[in-house]
Amino acid sequence: MADAVYMMPNPMTPNQCVVIDPKKCKGCNLCVDSCHTDVMLPNLEKGKPPIVVYPDECWFCGDCVQACPVKGAITMEFPMNQRVGWKRKDTGEFFRIGMKNPPPPNTRPPEE
Ligand code: SF4
Ligand code: SF4
Numbered sequence: 001m002a003d004a005v006y007m008m009p010n011p012m013t014p015n016q017c018v019v020i021d022p023k024k025c026k027g028c029n030l031c032v033d034s035c036h037t038d039v040m041l042p043n044l045e046k047g048k049p050p051i052v053v054y055p056d057e058c059w060f061c062g063d064c065v066q067a068c069p070v071k072g073a074i075t076m077e078f079p080m081n082q083r084v085g086w087k088r089k090d091t092g093e094f095f096r097i098g099m100k101n102p103p104p105p106n107t108r109p110p111e112e
Contacts, residue, residue, distance in 0.1 A: 007041070007053065016077045017058035018065070024073040025049040031064035031074055040064070 017039065018031075027047040032040045037057045040050040060078060068074045085094050088103065095102040100111045 016052065017055040017060065018052060018074055019077050020049040020052070020074050021072060022049050024070050026070060026073070028069065030067045030069065034063045034067035036061070036063070 020031075025048075027043060027045075027049060029042045029050055032042050032050045037054070037059060039052060039054050039058050041053050042050055060076065060082060062076055065074050065076055083096065085096055087094050091103065093103040
């Protein structure tokens with residue numbers, strides 16, 4: 001067949017869904033394999049970071065971040081409407097669900 005077929009990424013949306021740090025990523029593609037909606041594709045160059053092809057298909061489930069063996073190689077970029085803030089009635093402190101070291105009462109051990 002003479003005709004070539006290309007996969008085109010969706011146009012970039014303001015939100016990137018996940019950000020991969022090319023200095024930390026070792027290109028193992030475990031994040032790619034863990035994604036239910038195939039947001040990323042393996043890089044054609046072995047050992048290079050995966051390519052985020054369909055950012056607007058992301059569910060923000062975080063499975064790719066969980067699957068990554070290198071701390072900080074891939075991070076979630078939640079859209080603005082999912083960065084919900086809460087305020088404690090008694091102290092007036094602002095916090096976010098899932099944030100590191102929220103103000104007390106914090107039932108989880110402190111994180112670095
Ligand atoms: S957060 Fe979930 S849906 Fe989004 S890229 Fe990662 S694994 Fe895929
Ligand atoms: S799982 Fe982590 S190290 Fe492996 S390709 Fe994805 S971001 Fe890179």
